Amino acid sequence: GAGVSQSPSNKVTEKGKDVELRCDPISGHTALYWYRQSLGQGLEFLIYFQGNSAPDKSGLPSDRFSAERTGGSVSTLTIQRTQQEDSAVYLCASSLLGPDTEAFFGQGTRLTVV
Amino acid sequence: GDSVTQMEGPVTLSEEAFLTINCTYTATGYPSLFWYVQYPGEGLQLLLKATKADDKGSNKGFEATYRKETTSFHLEKGSVQVSDSAVYFCALIGNTPLVFGKGTRLSVIA
Numbered sequence: 001g002a003g004v005s006q007s008p009s010n011k012v013t014e015k016g017k018d019v020e021l022r023c024d025p026i027s028g029h030t031a032l033y034w035y036r037q038s039l040g041q042g043l044e045f046l047i048y049f050q051g052n053s054a055p056d057k058s059g060l061p062s063d064r065f066s067a068e069r070t071g072g073s074v075s076t077l078t079i080q081r082t083q084q085e086d087s088a089v090y091l092c093a094s095s096l097l098g099p100d101t102e103a104f105f106g107q108g109t110r111l112t113v114v
Numbered sequence: 115g116d117s118v119t120q121m122e123g124p125v126t127l128s129e130e131a132f133l134t135i136n137c138t139y140t141a142t143g144y145p146s147l148f149w150y151v152q153y154p155g156e157g158l159q160l161l162l163k164a165t166k167a168d169d170k171g172s173n174k175g176f177e178a179t180y181r182k183e184t185t186s187f188h189l190e191k192g193s194v195q196v197s198d199s200a201v202y203f204c205a206l207i208g209n210t211p212l213v214f215g216k217g218t219r220l221s222v223i224a
Contacts, residue, residue, distance in 0.1 A: 043214035100207070106157060
């Protein structure tokens with residue numbers, strides 16, 4: 001596709017359930033980021049995939065959060081045993097490698113835990 | 115680790131007013147600096163960037179100058195329009211992946 005695609009766009013889940021959020025980056029982009037956007041909290045970095053290097057997981061808030069990137073393309077963010085505080089918009093971005101390259105963002109997945 | 119601090123919002127201005135949104139950073143080395151914008155109902159998009167000291171990024175009438183001596187990258191526009199109403203994020207890439215400030219919401223009223 002022409003841009004970064006995220007699915008689903010909205011997800012309502014019950015507390016304690018697991019959820020999977022998907023990101024399709026722009027073709028050829030070797031860098032992929034996940035962020036969480038909560039009201040009043042800005043953009044919280046979660047995880048960064050850079051080519052074939054080990055991902056930077058330093059932003060994951062707990063071991064309930066994990067992410068993988070298969071074949072250097074599609075990425076899945078998994079949240080296990082969801083809690084109400086996990087409710088937020090989860091944003092994915094992709095870019096070419098390099099310190100001055102533009103990151104292109106998807107529209108996000110709005111997660112609501114009830 | 116590297117971090118970005120930007121002024122708290124919201125900021126409300128009248129059309130044609132001068133805009134400044136302050137951004138300072140903490141980083142080792144020489145980061146690249148960015149301003150991203152999120153218009154209502156849209157995804158984040160790059161507004162402008164600067165990759166070395168004294169560089170000036172500009173786009174859509176907005177400007178920001180990379181000031182190493184003050185570790186700042188303040189966003190300015192001489193005459194804002196209603197269509198500039200959005201949330202503005204300062205960001206950097208240094209020794210860490212792309213790191214954002216908390217965002218500043220700007221509302222411009224006619």
